[in-house]
Amino acid sequence: MTESTPTPYYRAHLFFCTHRKPPDNPRKDCARYDAAALAQYLKERIKEHGLKQVRVNTAGCLHRCSLGPVLVVYPEGVWYTYQNEADLDEILDSHLIRGQPVKRLLLPERGENVEAHGSTS
Numbered sequence: 001m002t003e004s005t006p007t008p009y010y011r012a013h014l015f016f017c018t019h020r021k022p023p024d025n026p027r028k029d030c031a032r033y034d035a036a037a038l039a040q041y042l043k044e045r046i047k048e049h050g051l052k053q054v055r056v057n058t059a060g061c062l063h064r065c066s067l068g069p070v071l072v073v074y075p076e077g078v079w080y081t082y083q084n085e086a087d088l089d090e091i092l093d094s095h096l097i098r099g100q101p102v103k104r105l106l107l108p109e110r111g112e113n114v115e116a117h118g119s120t121s
Contacts, residue, residue: 008075011053012096016071019061033069042088054096067107079107
């Protein structure tokens with residue numbers, strides 16, 4: 001009997017950090033960038049393009065607070081930052097449709113001065 005790799009449910013699965021820190025916390029969080037609304041925007045754009053094998057979900061803290069807002073695309077594990085709908089449209093067109101990550105929006109590689117917080121508060 002041979003072991004096989006399971007088929008993924010989705011060709012691409014996007015997780016948008018929408019974590020909100022307490023108002024008195026001085027550290028940034030993705031919710032302050034309107035991440036939930038921007039996730040919904042990309043979800044609608046993906047539907048308009050008929051990309052049925054692409055799923056958008058919101059997530060809690062992804063521990064890249066200082067680099068936010070952030071989203072990650074699996075199964076590749078490509079991490080992005082974005083600021084607006086135009087950035088998300090570029091990720092849609094370049095990465096999700098043509099298969100080419102958007103280099104200018106990539107987060108730094110692990111260990112390249114990345115602030116990762118061990119706590120979500």
